[in-house]
Amino acid sequence: SPKNVSVSINGSAEIVEGDSVTLICSSDSNPPALNFSWFKERTFVGSGRIYSISKISSDHSGEYKCKSRNEYGEKESDAVTLNVMCETVSVSITGSAEIVEGDSVTLICSSDSNPPALNFSWFKERTFVGSGRIYSISKISSDHSGEYKCKSRNEYGEKESDAVTLNVMCETVSVSITGSAEIVEGDSVTLICSSDSNPPALNFSWFKENQSSAVGSGQSFSALQSGRFYCEAHNQHGSQRSDAVTVRVHHGAGKNVIVITAASGGGFIIIIIIIIIIILFI
Secondary structure (H helix, E strand, C coil), X not given: CCCCCEEEEECCCCEECCCCEEEEEECCCCCCCCEEEEEECCEEEEECCEEEECCCCHHHCEEEEEEEEECCEEEECCCEEECEEECCEEEXXXXXXXXXXXXXXXXXXXXXXXXXXXXXXXXXXXEEEEECCEEEECCCCHHHCEEEEEEEEECCEEEECCCEEECEEECCCCCCCCCCEEEEXXXXXXXXXXXXXXXXXXXXXXXXXXXXXXXXXXXXXXXXXXXXXXXXXEECCEEEECCCEEEEEECCCCCEEEEEECCCCCCEEEEEEEEECCCCCC
């Protein structure tokens, strides 16, 4: 049977994921070996004196042996161990898949690199935002929406995870209204309510301060009397009210059309269209 069967590794002793590796089986048998077989943990993986692996991965790590055979028998080599240095990185989100404004969110970076990762970095649309395996956001807002990636590094290099997307569901936000509406008795003021909430507002309700019941619904409302009125916008995550606008009714005469546009302090824009219809006394 063959004698002195051995396996040698052609290439660097440090095998990094993606490299090519060649194992060579040597035998000084007499008569010469007729064939060679390769085994990984006793599973047959190939034949021939040379066994090559291109683009090696962590799945190729393990013990390899060569078995040499001639007409008098066979002989197995000692095992050689392939320890593939690799890095796989992924990001997971803890908590609900639906992230609502004001929630706390934790992103966890996982790496099964060999050797272990030394450090982690976090990026939002390629802008560095933090370091460490865990990245937490408390009181999340719509500004935090976007794609996040984790970059893991060990002594052999770095690897970036696939992106995870945070889509923050925000409720409508309140705004301030500048100015007031002053009209003559018999005129009306049309108030229009808009919301840039995510997801969009499903419906709108109108209220007069100090009254518990709604005085109107829909995006527009016509006020005929003095008072402070506000709009409430609703989506599936909740509701938010605007600041109130004051309507004052006076006795008088004249004819005018005035449009007052409120400055937006957030999600609401309330446009007050004041249409003054004058009754002329002859």
